[in-house]
Amino acid sequence: MALRNIRLIGDEILYKKTKPVVEMTDKLKQLIEDMFETMYHGDGVGLAASQVGILKQVVVIDVSEEANQPIILINPEIIHTEGEQDGTEACMSVPGKIGYVKRPNLVRVKALDENMEPIEVEGEELLARALIHEIEHLAGELYVDKVEGKLYDTTELKDE
Ligand SMILES: [Zn+2]
Numbered sequence: 001m002a003l004r005n006i007r008l009i010g011d012e013i014l015y016k017k018t019k020p021v022v023e024m025t026d027k028l029k030q031l032i033e034d035m036f037e038t039m040y041h042g043d044g045v046g047l048a049a050s051q052v053g054i055l056k057q058v059v060v061i062d063v064s065e066e067a068n069q070p071i072i073l074i075n076p077e078i079i080h081t082e083g084e085q086d087g088t089e090a091c092m093s094v095p096g097k098i099g100y101v102k103r104p105n106l107v108r109v110k111a112l113d114e115n116m117e118p119i120e121v122e123g124e125e126l127l128a129r130a131l132i133h134e135i136e137h138l139a140g141e142l143y144v145d146k147v148e149g150k151l152y153d154t155t156e157l158k159d160e
Contacts, residue, residue, distance in 0.1 A: 001037045004052035009094045018055045018138045020075045024116050032072055035060045040067050044092045046130040048137030051093050059134040063126045076111035076135050089143050098154050099147030107131045
């Protein structure tokens, strides 16, 4: 396992579309492990492969307080959303910043797991927010373009 370098806002790789994974390889398994380590190390709840410079459709998420509910999503697609939530959002590629973004309150995603088997993941509240945020990374989108009002410094506004 190894920490990967996080690409920061302004880095052109963050604005590129990622490619679907066609087969699981040892290299990709290593990437997934490293992404979890990098995410936990930075106290993040989600990370997309493009954030570590790899243009593949790979996402890792863990919104649990004990950091023991890892979710791996390969080639994820949003298939259903419901409701609405207001709240703050932050991103490991935009350190020290936080902003308000309206999101659906429930998000359902279909994807493949690390064995390339089809799975569905449904989340509400923080998990819904993480699912949408990370899947947008795969499309080359950053949350900062969806922020209502201004982007705050984390010292001005605490994450909720
Ligand atoms: Zn992000």
